[in-house]
Amino acid sequence: AARSLNATKIYGSGHTEVRALDDVSVSFETGQFSAIMGPSGSGKSTLMHCMAGLDDLTSGSVFIGDEDLTKLSERALTLLRRKQIGFVFQAFNLIPTLTALENITLPMSLAGDSPDQAWLDQVVGTVGLSDRLSHRPNELSGGQQQRVAVSRALASRPRIIFADEPTGNLDSRTGAEILTFMADAVRSLGQTIVMVTHDPVAASYADRVVFLADGKVTGEMLDPTS
């Protein structure tokens, strides 16, 4: 579903240069729940942003399906992101002037699609936001904002979801409900999910874990158990 080939991302230059990604070739399969783990600063968010076409590489390529994102026009890339990719940001990136519900359905509105109401109700119910939908982000707790961000990615059932630490602000019970829901979406609906997490318990819901350190892949594990 998504892969990178010799992906390198360098910030700065000379002796202050940071190799956020250093020749990373990794592949995430369709219909699989993949996790990415690694120390803070190891390049996880950078990898996800580049694979989702939100940031460009210094060298190398990233593919969604057979589309090489580095070869697409700005317009084609925006269309692909809007129609095919869901992203849960580490800092949520909610629109402060929109309600929770408006934030959740925004990608679909932008893509000109209307929500599958039954699915939307199921997502909102599972993350526990049914009584907070009319509130704006600054009237929500940190974990509630995170759940809005998660719902926004799930609601449109995109081809692939990139989730950057989707349960970091949640108590273990709420986190488990969301992870179970994600694993079910992968299992029964064929949803493809790539999730960054620091939590080995969260990673244990995935089919495979890829390990990153200093911008490089250092290993992987199939069927992780925590």
Added chain:
Amino acid sequence: AARSLNATKIYGSGHTEVRALDDVSVSFETGQFSAIMGPSGSGKSTLMHCMAGLDDLTSGSVFIGDEDLTKLSERALTLLRRKQIGFVFQAFNLIPTLTALENITLPMSLAGDSPDQAWLDQVVGTVGLSDRLSHRPNELSGGQQQRVAVSRALASRPRIIFADEPTGNLDSRTGAEILTFMADAVRSLGQTIVMVTHDPVAASYADRVVFLADGKVTGEMLDPTS
């Protein structure tokens, strides 16, 4: 060091009213490492913001030492916060135009104090930010931003530190280093720390855990072990 007495905080009114805090009386001792746990949306951030004088109560009182914050003028409250309270925000709240180092020393600059350089070096070294100090927040990873926020509260050695989920974006090793450092500051320097966390492992570093649900205290545990 800090306590609340019948603290109530209500948002909204009528049938959309949310009792974020419902008659909460809790006390945190000087020189102790206290943790607050509870489900997402249970009132943890609200309690911390009210006890730090960042938000006002609907009814009840909060005290730092013998000072009733509900009785202070805006000016006296600002002075108390600046001189005596350190706060690690759940969303970090870093100044985008300042470097990591400038963000870390900002409270001291505002208070007209100069940093204890040896202590500052120790804090920065422990959180692992020595090579990122000249970078601004948008050039830092999520976990690095969180570490800047943590360092900012620790560097001025305030009378009391309120830390709202200080390790949520960190891998377990980096998190453990910060928690160990905090526990040492409490043990050997008499630092008072009140920490909200969703992570039972983080809570196990504390001397005592208070449990919150639906805006009420539901229990506590001394010497928590995970």
